[in-house]
Amino acid sequence: MSSPGVTESQDAEQPARAAGPEQPHESTRRTGGGDLSTRALSLLQTGVGRNAGLVVALLLLCVVGAFTAGDRFASTDNALTILRLAATIGVVSIGMTFVITGGGIDLSVGAILALSSVWCTTLATQVIAEDTHWIVMAGVALLVGIGCGLVNGVLISYGRVVPFIATLAMLASARGLAEIISLRRTQIVTVPGFRDFFTARLLGVEVQVWLFALVAVIGWVVLNRTTFGRRTIAVGGNPEAARLAGINVRRHTVLLYVLVGVCCAIAALMLVARTTTGSSTHGTLYELDAIAAVVIGGTLLSGGRGTIVGTVFGVLIFTTLTNVFTLNNRSISEQSLLKGAIIVVAVLLQQRLANRKSSE
Amino acid sequence: MSTATDRDDTATRGDSRPILEMHGIVKEFPGVRALDGVDLDVRPGEVHCLLGQNGAGKSTLIKVLSASYQPDEGTIRWDGEEVSLPTPVSAMKLGISTIYQELDLVPGLTVAENVFLGHELSRGGISQTATANSRTRALLERLGHPEISATRLVETLSPASQQIVSMARALSHETKLLVLDEPSAVLDGEEVENLFHVMEGLTAEGVAIVYISHRLEEIRRIGDRITVLKDGATVATGLPVSETPTSELIRLMTGRSIEYVFPDRTGRVDTSTDPVLKVEGLALGGTFSGVDLEVHAGEIVGLAGLVGAGRSEIVETVYGARRATAGTVTVDGKKLRRGSVSAAVAAGMGLCPEERKSQGLLLGEPISNNVTISSMGRFARWGFLRRGDEKSEAERLTEQLDVRPRGVTRPVGKLSGGNQQKVVLARWLLRGCRVLLLDEPTRGVDVGARSEIYALIRSLADEGVAVVVVSSEVEEVLGLADRVLVVREGRVVHESAATELDESRVLDLVMEGKVA
Ligand SMILES: Nc1ncnc2c1ncn2[C@@H]1O[C@H](COP(=O)(O)OP(=O)(O)OP(=O)(O)O)[C@@H](O)[C@H]1O
Numbered sequence: 001m002s003s004p005g006v007t008e009s010q011d012a013e014q015p016a017r018a019a020g021p022e023q024p025h026e027s028t029r030r031t032g033g034g035d036l037s038t039r040a041l042s043l044l045q046t047g048v049g050r051n052a053g054l055v056v057a058l059l060l061l062c063v064v065g066a067f068t069a070g071d072r073f074a075s076t077d078n079a080l081t082i083l084r085l086a087a088t089i090g091v092v093s094i095g096m097t098f099v100i101t102g103g104g105i106d107l108s109v110g111a112i113l114a115l116s117s118v119w120c121t122t123l124a125t126q127v128i129a130e131d132t133h134w135i136v137m138a139g140v141a142l143l144v145g146i147g148c149g150l151v152n153g154v155l156i157s158y159g160r161v162v163p164f165i166a167t168l169a170m171l172a173s174a175r176g177l178a179e180i181i182s183l184r185r186t187q188i189v190t191v192p193g194f195r196d197f198f199t200a201r202l203l204g205v206e207v208q209v210w211l212f213a214l215v216a217v218i219g220w221v222v223l224n225r226t227t228f229g230r231r232t233i234a235v236g237g238n239p240e241a242a243r244l245a246g247i248n249v250r251r252h253t254v255l256l257y258v259l260v261g262v263c264c265a266i267a268a269l270m271l272v273a274r275t276t277t278g279s280s281t282h283g284t285l286y287e288l289d290a291i292a293a294v295v296i297g298g299t300l301l302s303g304g305r306g307t308i309v310g311t312v313f314g315v316l317i318f319t320t321l322t323n324v325f326t327l328n329n330r331s332i333s334e335q336s337l338l339k340g341a342i343i344v345v346a347v348l349l350q351q352r353l354a355n356r357k358s359s360e
Numbered sequence: 361m362s363t364a365t366d367r368d369d370t371a372t373r374g375d376s377r378p379i380l381e382m383h384g385i386v387k388e389f390p391g392v393r394a395l396d397g398v399d400l401d402v403r404p405g406e407v408h409c410l411l412g413q414n415g416a417g418k419s420t421l422i423k424v425l426s427a428s429y430q431p432d433e434g435t436i437r438w439d440g441e442e443v444s445l446p447t448p449v450s451a452m453k454l455g456i457s458t459i460y461q462e463l464d465l466v467p468g469l470t471v472a473e474n475v476f477l478g479h480e481l482s483r484g485g486i487s488q489t490a491t492a493n494s495r496t497r498a499l500l501e502r503l504g505h506p507e508i509s510a511t512r513l514v515e516t517l518s519p520a521s522q523q524i525v526s527m528a529r530a531l532s533h534e535t536k537l538l539v540l541d542e543p544s545a546v547l548d549g550e551e552v553e554n555l556f557h558v559m560e561g562l563t564a565e566g567v568a569i570v571y572i573s574h575r576l577e578e579i580r581r582i583g584d585r586i587t588v589l590k591d592g593a594t595v596a597t598g599l600p601v602s603e604t605p606t607s608e609l610i611r612l613m614t615g616r617s618i619e620y621v622f623p624d625r626t627g628r629v630d631t632s633t634d635p636v637l638k639v640e641g642l643a644l645g646g647t648f649s650g651v652d653l654e655v656h657a658g659e660i661v662g663l664a665g666l667v668g669a670g671r672s673e674i675v676e677t678v679y680g681a682r683r684a685t686a687g688t689v690t691v692d693g694k695k696l697r698r699g700s701v702s703a704a705v706a707a708g709m710g711l712c713p714e715e716r717k718s719q720g721l722l723l724g725e726p727i728s729n730n731v732t733i734s735s736m737g738r739f740a741r742w743g744f745l746r747r748g749d750e751k752s753e754a755e756r757l758t759e760q761l762d763v764r765p766r767g768v769t770r771p772v773g774k775l776s777g778g779n780q781q782k783v784v785l786a787r788w789l790l791r792g793c794r795v796l797l798l799d800e801p802t803r804g805v806d807v808g809a810r811s812e813i814y815a816l817i818r819s820l821a822d823e824g825v826a827v828v829v830v831s832s833e834v835e836e837v838l839g840l841a842d843r844v845l846v847v848r849e850g851r852v853v854h855e856s857a858a859t860e861l862d863e864s865r866v867l868d869l870v871m872e873g874k875v876a
């Protein structure tokens with residue numbers, strides 16, 4: 001029907017009917033053919049349709065922000081601030097979307113981020129980086145992320161430790177190791193060029209924000225258009241069926257945790273650049289924010305269905321919320337309370353969907 | 361129709377006043393009108409058979425009856441009075457018990473806990489485990505299966521035993537109408553016979569039974585009257601079983617007349633060459649041992665036997681899904697690593713598993729993804745999927761297997777049971793294997809689609825694929841396979857060409873040594 005080059009989103013195959021996001025895959029309307037603009041339009045419509053709830057929530061938040069904080073909220077500078085804050089947690093959340101879709105969970109993201117930030121800013125690393133290039137720091141961070149992800153993945157798929165426990169252990173030990181390495185001191189970045197790279201502006205927007213966009217786009221393509229993504233969905237949806245279908249479930253699980261590790265490392269670099277420090281306290285409670293963003297985005301916590309677009313909206317909603325509260329001088333406690341409420345509502349909605357799914 | 365004097369005559373058994381009348385039932389799902397004005401009336405003490413092709417609406421109808429679905433239109437009368445059934449509990453209260461096509465037990469609970477799930481026995485909030493256990497034992501005994509322990513975890517039972525537990529659950533209520541949706545699909549000949557005894561006992565007590573099956577010979581054996589559904593509508597109702605010829609039933613169901621045909625054996629299997637699949641001394645501790653098997657290119661080998669004889673375990677072990685405790689598996693002369701599905705797949709082996717829901721399908725995913733999951737490499741370039749090709753291939757195969765409704769983007773979980781089975785099969789037909797292991801390939805598939813599937817399997821064999829078929833239907837094994845192995849209690853007890861065997865001989869071999 002459609003040619004291989006047609007770039008419909010998966011959402012387009014399961015477009016919103018009148019009922020909107022509540023029935024994501026009942027209809028089979030196709031949007032094949034047509035010129036580029038109509039196709040882009042329908043893509044937009046279906047994407048928005050499926051995520052209508054999230055779009056509305058985000059818009060509402062913006063309206064509230066504009067009313068309560070006026071120009072302090074509705075300014076380009078503030079928008080860029082929100083995006084900058086969203087970038088770090090966003091990259092982590094994209095990785096988290098993959099593990100959760102694949103039927104797992106990673107509680108150690110914040111700790112891996114801290115360890116990466118510390119290890120890439122040690123004196124030794126920085127000395128080498130000053131002599132050569134700041135890219136060495138990036139390499140170290142990535143290696144740390146990959147290493148932690150490997151340990152998680154191998155423990156989970158070959159050691160058969162449940163993901164919750166394995167990554168809980170990693171959460172404790174990675175942060176512990178970070179404290180040992182840094183002696184609980186904040187390590188200042190002295191390497192020239194490093195900070196400049198991430199905070200440089202491209203078309204008026206900082207590179208780290210672009211990096212988040214890039215990670216999100218790659219994440220979307222990988223999840224929706226590649227065999228890796230298809231396998232992730234299969235492994236999360238029905239591991240036994242995936243195994244009998246010839247998918248190497250264990251290896252794939254390891255790869256998923258390595259992928260999160262890499263995302264944590266990228267986020268660590270962004271955070272180090274933004275704060276010009278590496279610290280064992282970086283990324284505290286990121287696991288909660290990331291899981292929350294993924295879940296309110298619409299990814300099933302039980303695995304087998306994931307949405308990158310939803311996750312991006314989830315991240316933006318939480319970051320905007322924080323921003324609005326901060327601008328209005330409201331306390332962190334109030335923020336937490338509201339965040340909790342949002343998570344509960346989102347999960348309740350999700351369960352209604354899941355029940356519908358399993359009614360046959 | 362019947363009078364007090366001919367109560368004993370089985371042909372007209374049952375009261376003339378129906379206990380259940382369903383009239384003009386309509387049920388729509390988004391995009392599909394599953395039921396489009398169905399009528400059904402059931403009398404006390406009769407076995408009323410529901411016939412129809414895959415997707416005709418049988419399961420949907422009984423889900424309306426058990427109130428899992430609410431009908432969009434239509435009336436239900438119970439004992440002459442119009443009733444509304446807002447919840448499954450209300451149907452249960454009237455005395456309607458249902459055993460669904462897809463088993464719905466809780467695997468992590470014991471047999472007794474499952475039987476009394478939802479109406480647990482308790483006194484003052486404390487559950488009476490001992491009473492529940494003893495009442496469960498009594499029910500299992502009544503069903504002829506005292507060997508199933510009430511305290512065993514359901515997940516450790518075979519599908520057939522799980523079926524019995526579902527029956528026990530249905531009978532744990534005061535039942536006036538028992539609905540059975542393809543119960544025989546997971547049972548073998550002997551157990552089906554056992555089930556029929558239980559059913560006869562129940563009808564003698566005046567219980568009405570609605571029975572769904574694709575096996576016409578069963579309906580001949582047990583049924584009293586037949587209702588035929590086609591595309592969500594009743595095309596015939598109240599046909600007496602004894603007076604309706606099979607050809608007429610098939611014509612009513614499918615709208616055309618087909619014979620239940622097996623493809624011709626081309627008879628060109630070259631057994632002088634080395635076998636493609638060679639299994640030597642394969643064993644799985646406690647389940648089976650000493651299994652030798654050779655399959656040549658172009659040959660179909662059938663494994664016959666009772667459910668629980670170890671046939672599924674044998675093919676799963678050959679495939680590496682279970683780790684053999686002894687023996688070797690060789691494909692094209694290459695020995696496979698034990699317990700590795702990846703090695704088997706790399707060598708060109710494919711397994712179409714027995715349990716489509718738990719082992720086969722990604723229920724929430726579209727049909728196309730379910731079909732292509734094992735052959736993704738073919739549709740990918742550098743890991744990127746060419747979804748157009750993927751979709752058109754899936755379309756081609758599902759059309760060939762007559763999966764209904766058409767269209768490969770709907771989630772597979774929304775298909776009827778038989779159509780889901782066809783999707784699993786399509787996956788393996790697409791993959792292009794050297795060795796294809798098919799475990800109960802036509803379970804729950806209707807008469808029309810079966811002949812299509814047999815023809816496809818045969819044409820694959822003609823292309824040089826080595827095929828192993830496991831089936832509980834002796835007729836299927838004999839009709840389809842070139843060579844037949846009979847498995848009993850974990851051992852191969854007989855091997856010969858299919859043409860040298862007939863049904864009764866196979867049954868003898870299968871049962872031998874068992875107390876009759
Ligand atoms: N939950 C659902 N959502 C959408 N469509 C459904 C759903 N359940 C069933 N259908 C559709 O309704 C139709 C009738 O399905 P049903 O399960 O009643 O068939 P059946 O007669 O029991 O077939 P089989 O012999 O294969 O079990 C099919 O076309 C099926 O795809």
Ligand SMILES: [Mg+2]
Binds near residue numbers: 418419420461777778
């Ligand atoms: Mg059915």
